[in-house]
Amino acid sequence: MDEMDVLYLALCGVVLLVALATLSAYGAGWSYIAAVFTLLTAAFIIAMNWADFIVFPAIMKMFSITFQPAKGYAIVKNQDAVVKNVGGLYYATGFATGNLFGYTFKAEQEEEGAEDKMLHASENWERAVMSLDFPFKFHVLSVGRDVQKVRDDLEAKRGYQEFQLSRSLENTQASAETTVTDIRRKISIIQAKIDRISAGEKPISALMYFETTAVGVSEKAALDALSDQIRRLQIGMSSMNMQVTRVAGREVYALLEMNFSTPISVQDITTEFSTEG
Amino acid sequence: MDQKIFALIGLLGVSIVLLIIAIGTPQSLIPSPLKIVLLIVALAFDAIAFTSRRYYYMMVPLLRQRSKNIVLSNEEPYWLSSSGDAIIRRERDWFIATAYISIPFYRSATEMTDVEKLEFSRQMSRLVGISSEPVRFTTEMYLMNKDAYIQELHDAINQAELEEAQLASGADTEKLEIARGKLAMWRNIMQNASAVQSLEITSYAAVSAAGAKEYEAISMVQQKARDVVAGIGTTLGVTPSVITGSAILKFVEPEYLIPFSTVREQMETKTEEQVI
Numbered sequence: 001m002d003e004m005d006v007l008y009l010a011l012c013g014v015v016l017l018v019a020l021a022t023l024s025a026y027g028a029g030w031s032y033i034a035a036v037f038t039l040l041t042a043a044f045i046i047a048m049n050w051a052d053f054i055v056f057p058a059i060m061k062m063f064s065i066t067f068q069p070a071k072g073y074a075i076v077k078n079q080d081a082v083v084k085n086v087g088g089l090y091y092a093t094g095f096a097t098g099n100l101f102g103y104t105f106k107a108e109q110e111e112e113g114a115e116d117k118m119l120h121a122s123e124n125w126e127r128a129v130m131s132l133d134f135p136f137k138f139h140v141l142s143v144g145r146d147v148q149k150v151r152d153d154l155e156a157k158r159g160y161q162e163f164q165l166s167r168s169l170e171n172t173q174a175s176a177e178t179t180v181t182d183i184r185r186k187i188s189i190i191q192a193k194i195d196r197i198s199a200g201e202k203p204i205s206a207l208m209y210f211e212t213t214a215v216g217v218s219e220k221a222a223l224d225a226l227s228d229q230i231r232r233l234q235i236g237m238s239s240m241n242m243q244v245t246r247v248a249g250r251e252v253y254a255l256l257e258m259n260f261s262t263p264i265s266v267q268d269i270t271t272e273f274s275t276e277g
Numbered sequence: 278m279d280q281k282i283f284a285l286i287g288l289l290g291v292s293i294v295l296l297i298i299a300i301g302t303p304q305s306l307i308p309s310p311l312k313i314v315l316l317i318v319a320l321a322f323d324a325i326a327f328t329s330r331r332y333y334y335m336m337v338p339l340l341r342q343r344s345k346n347i348v349l350s351n352e353e354p355y356w357l358s359s360s361g362d363a364i365i366r367r368e369r370d371w372f373i374a375t376a377y378i379s380i381p382f383y384r385s386a387t388e389m390t391d392v393e394k395l396e397f398s399r400q401m402s403r404l405v406g407i408s409s410e411p412v413r414f415t416t417e418m419y420l421m422n423k424d425a426y427i428q429e430l431h432d433a434i435n436q437a438e439l440e441e442a443q444l445a446s447g448a449d450t451e452k453l454e455i456a457r458g459k460l461a462m463w464r465n466i467m468q469n470a471s472a473v474q475s476l477e478i479t480s481y482a483a484v485s486a487a488g489a490k491e492y493e494a495i496s497m498v499q500q501k502a503r504d505v506v507a508g509i510g511t512t513l514g515v516t517p518s519v520i521t522g523s524a525i526l527k528f529v530e531p532e533y534l535i536p537f538s539t540v541r542e543q544m545e546t547k548t549e550e551q552v553i
Contacts, residue, residue, distance in 0.1 A: 004330065008285065012327040015292050018300075019316065025300040026316070030309040034316050041320040045327045052331060067335065067347045070354035074346075084531055091531040118398035122386035129418065133474060135534040137417045144406035202406040213531040250331055253349075259529055260355045260366050261373040262413045262485040 009049060016042050053249040069253055070260075076219075080248040081226055082256050089215055092222035095247040095255045096210040096230055098138065098237060124240050131236045134229050136212040141258070143266050145203045151194065158190045205266060209255065210237075210244060281333050288326035295319035355529070358495050361521045362502075364529065365494065371487045374494035376502040377520040377528050380414075380480040380509055400512055407508035410501060413483045417528065421475040422536040430467045437463050481520065481528060482509065 019038045023031040047055045057079035060066075067075040074083050081094045165183045168176050197203060212229045216222030234244040247255065298307070299315035307315070329336055338347050355366040355375075363374040386394055405414060437460040444453040484501045488494030502519050509517045520528070527533040 008327055008330045011285070011289055012323050015289065015296060015319070015323040018293075019296060019320065022300040026312050027304060027309040030313055033313055037313070037317055037320055041324050044324050048324075048328055048331075056332070064345055065339075065347060066345065067349055068351070070350050071352055073354070086532045087537055089532075089537060091535065093531050115395070118402075119391060119395050121398045121401075122389070122394050126386050129416075129478065132418065133476065135417075135419045135476075137415050139413055139415045140405055141411060141413045142405040143411045144409050146409065202403075204406045206405060213534045215535045250334075253334070258413070260364065261368075261375045262483050263411045264373070264485055264487050266411065 005049065009045070012045055013042075016045070053247075053251070056249045067253070069256055073256065075252060075256075076223065078248065079252060080246060081223055082252065083219055083222065085219075089217065090219045090222035091213055091215050092219070092226040093211060093213045093256075094226045094230055095252060096212075096233060096244045097208070097247060098210045098242050098244050099208050100140070100240065100242055121240075128236050128239050132232065134212065134214065134232070136210055136229070136233060138208070138210055139258075140206060140208050141262060142204050142206040145205060145266075147197060147202060150203045151197050154190050154194050154197075158187060158194070161187045161190065209247065211255070211259075281329060284329045284333060284336070285326050288322050288329060292319045292322035292326060295322065357522075357525070358491070360495060360499075362519050363495055363498050364525060365491055368487075371489065372491045372494040373485050373487050374491075374498035375483055375485040376498045377525050378482045378484070378502055378506055378509065378517050379520050380482060380513070380517050381515050382480055382513060404509065404512045407512060408484075408501075408505055410484065412505055414480070415483065415528070416478065416480045417534075418476055418478045419527065419534040420536060421477050422533075423470060423475070424536050427467070427470060430463060430470060434460065434463045434467060482517070483528070 016038055020035070023034050023038075026034045044055075060079050061077050064077050066077050069075060069082070072084055072086075075081070076083055076092075081092045084091045084093070161183055165180065165187065168179045168183060171179075193203075210233055212226065212233060214222050214225035214229050216225050230244070230246050237244050295315050296319040299312045299319060302312075304312075325336070335347060335349060338349055342348065352367075355364040357363075358365050358374060363376045365372055365374050367373075384397070386397070389397060437456065441453070441456040441460055444456050447453070482505055484498065484505050486494055486497035486501050488497050499519075506517045506519065509515065
């Protein structure tokens with residue numbers, strides 16, 4: 001969650017809290033109904049914040065709503081594919097996440113056997129690609145970050161955590177022990193990142209995903225073939241230790257847009273997707 | 278961004294006003310059932326306000342069109358620049374130009390030593406961090422376009438059929454047999470060509486730049502593309518080039534991944550099988 005998410009959540013949460021605090025205004029009996037509706041809205045907001053990729057497609061499927069993002073393209077009601085009709089043939093395009101790196105930069109220590117993995121990466125990739133007999137694209141959208149700025153940010157974070165640690169050490173309560181352990185772990189992670197930058201590693205923000213297209217004489221045939229291709233992609237890429245998850249919902253629209261232009265700034269990427277940093 | 282904030286403030290404002298009317302008005306003026314209706318509408322606006330964070334792009338068309346097929350845009354998604362080295366799209370008041378750079382890298386891991394494999398992986402790690410601007414690197418596998426070859430085969434079959442028809446009425450059985458053999462040969466070649474899928478793999482990078490005018494966006498993206506070309510060249514030791522003309526379509530349009538004529542025969546055969 002970024003700052004904007006927190007702002008939206010806080011502002012909309014205030015309305016819900018006001019509604020809950022004034023239930024008596026609806027009169028005896030009716031206040032229960034008001035409470036139920038308020039709690040349902042709260043549940044919807046929470047679901048849209050953390051699992052909108054499930055909620056949004058479910059709603060669109062329920063009402064059979066499709067979108068036309070551009071002339072000739074249609075996002076299907078399941079919100080997991082884009083269909084284009086060319087000369088009577090249907091081309092269905094789907095997207096799937098495929099994070100190749102793992103979250104190594106967020107790890108406390110560098111993963112064991114990292115060099116061994118790198119040694120076999122190219123061979124594993126070739127083997128995985130050879131096992132696939134349909135068109136696909138593997139995209140890596142990356143931004144090299146300013147090393148000094150990232151280092152300064154990390155040092156500032158470490159300084160803040162060290163301040164928190166000294167305050168927690170002064171606290172004599174039993175619960176402080178857990179807090180101290182937690183803060184020490186956070187300091188250790190930040191220090192590991194600083195050490196890796198010092199060793200010459202360049203921090204990047206990256207977004208990796210697959211795109212595959214299937215063709216069919218009808219929309220259903222193309223969509224069925226697409227689902228089959230994504231399943232085979234998941235199996236094929238398992239040798240790379242890569243989790244391939246089909247993308248659904250608003251991210252399909254954002255990824256289709258990225259076919260015609262890449263994001264201009266880092267901010268554009270972080271607004272739509274969570275990134276590795 | 279600004280529009281999103283305005284939408285949030287507007288929707289929350291409506292929600293708060295309705296809520297105040299529901300809780301602040303005495304029951305003698307608004308009975309409880311009506312108050313509940315007001316509360317439900319206020320909560321709906323609150324939920325829509327929250328949803329506008331991520332789904333603003335579809336809210337206005339959804340409310341305006343109120344149909345099952347929501348048209349977010351009825352325009353072509355992009356057009357080719359006059360210089361032919363970028364595609365352009367318009368986003369509100371901005372033009373966004375995107376250039377594609379081919380990465381000619383033809384080495385296979387099977388012909389590398391362990392040291393070379395490790396170095397190659399390190400090169401790839403360095404490659405994704407060459408620019409402080411977003412760059413998209415792509416490996417694309419697509420069906421080889423056999424359209425021209427298949428057309429040639431169609432022409433040869435037509436020619437052979439014509440030859441056979443002309444000879445069928447005559448008495449020269451030897452020439453007729455040769456013509457029939459030729460026709461069978463072309464048909465077999467055609468069947469094999471369309472039955473087997475040949476795949477190609479290519480790698481490229483894409484970079485975009487925005488400008489208030491079309492030429493400004495193109496000029497900016499050309500500059501960015503030159504930087505990326507230099508970065509890729511230095512990192513991988515290859516000679517990348519900016520892709521121009523209709524070759525760009527292979528990276529953008531789905532039908533170029535699976536060429537029409539190349540798959541038509543297969544599609545027809547599959548359909549016939551399904552019908553049978």
